[in-house]
Amino acid sequence: MSVDRYTELIHAEIDGELDAQQRAELSRYLLADPDVRALRDDLRRLCAALDETVQSEPPPDLQDRILAALPVAQTARAERRVNPVNWRHAAAAACLVAVGAVIFYSLRGQAPPATDVAGTMAASGDVVTLDTVDIRESSLSGRVSLVRDSAQLGVRFELTAPAPVDALIARGGHTLRVTDVGGATGPGGTGMTVTLPGVAQSAEQVSLTFLVDGRQVGSAVLRAPESR
Amino acid sequence: MRYQKPVFNVALRLLRNPDDARDVAQTTFLKAFEHLDDYDPSFRFYSWLYRIAINESLTTRSARRPIQEVSDEEADESPGPDRCVEGEETRQAIEDALMKIRPELQAVVVLRHVMHLSYQDMSQILQVPEKTVKSRLYSARQLLREQLLHHATT
Numbered sequence: 604m605s606v607d608r609y610t611e612l613i614h615a616e617i618d619g620e621l622d623a624q625q626r627a628e629l630s631r632y633l634l635a636d637p638d639v640r641a642l643r644d645d646l647r648r649l650c651a652a653l654d655e656t657v658q659s660e661p662p663p664d665l666q667d668r669i670l671a672a673l674p675v676a677q678t679a680r681a682e683r684r685v686n687p688v689n690w691r692h693a694a695a696a697a698c699l700v701a702v703g704a705v706i707f708y709s710l711r712g713q714a715p716p717a718t719d720v721a722g723t724m725a726a727s728g729d730v731v732t733l734d735t736v737d738i739r740e741s742s743l744s745g746r747v748s749l750v751r752d753s754a755q756l757g758v759r760f761e762l763t764a765p766a767p768v769d770a771l772i773a774r775g776g777h778t779l780r781v782t783d784v785g786g787a788t789g790p791g792g793t794g795m796t797v798t799l800p801g802v803a804q805s806a807e808q809v810s811l812t813f814l815v816d817g818r819q820v821g822s823a824v825l826r827a828p829e830s831r
Numbered sequence: 832m833r834y835q836k837p838v839f840n841v842a843l844r845l846l847r848n849p850d851d852a853r854d855v856a857q858t859t860f861l862k863a864f865e866h867l868d869d870y871d872p873s874f875r876f877y878s879w880l881y882r883i884a885i886n887e888s889l890t891t892r893s894a895r896r897p898i899q900e901v902s903d904e905e906a907d908e909s910p911g912p913d914r915c916v917e918g919e920e921t922r923q924a925i926e927d928a929l930m931k932i933r934p935e936l937q938a939v940v941v942l943r944h945v946m947h948l949s950y951q952d953m954s955q956i957l958q959v960p961e962k963t964v965k966s967r968l969y970s971a972r973q974l975l976r977e978q979l980l981h982h983a984t985t
Contacts, residue, residue: 610973611969617972645979645980646972646973646976649972649975649979652921652922652925654947656922658837658945659843661852662839665839665853666835668853668857672857
């Protein structure tokens, strides 16, 4: 009787990987030798106990620690021009969604949902355009503008794309995700303005990352001029 | 945060120290963020995170005072199969035993039995063939069993 063989069969049984023939083979070993039965009982009990291990809650300050250590200001690309898309950027975008959205939203926990911040600013006559970046990519084109009314900043999207585009808006340590800022179901040439929470600051910088299906398709940085 | 709890728990089971696990979890997310360009999108994102967490945990563990690990030979010399201890004592004994086996064996146990990952996922995370994952897991279970039997008779 091969120790290696019946041991292997016992482990495979625990992992639910035995076929009928192997099960019959293991049964023969079990019937023939009480030590094999003892080994099987012990391993099954051990694995059951391990499987019941309860995951511990992480310490409450872990989120704040991670966030405090993250280079938040660098989360979106601090480049004025739109970057070309390649797989590395796609990976980075995927991670930004996974880490960025997860970390920034959940860790900060103070950023309001996009539906709470997307809205119409004051009457068009009172809205001033502070900065505009043209976007010309194969999968995304148009322009984005930083606008303000008497009190608040906003980002105006005038984008077209063959697929729905989401935007990550990073500003002052918060990142918001806004869905459908352009593309198949987005506003396209009609434009859409997202009002940013809080009061507009002088020389403020807003970083935008555009995503289609979780992949980065472009980025831009908008800057408010310094007030005099 | 979606991955915070599993990453923390991987580190906690490998280090058995909440403060160290918290530090490892923090480092894991920072490293992931800093090395986003290294992420290969053909693999699952959490596999990549777990790999970082395990590597960080093992680095932290190796920096500690060496733990007296149990070799296969020592385990084979343990007393015969009397039944193991029960309940909470079992859990404690298992945690003690887990800390005494080799780190690469410890990692497969944590990934399989605590994180409930498939062999395929474990293979990706540990960057070894599935056959090696199974072999390590079988060895780890055997060693843990021997440790628990030893515990029950002392």
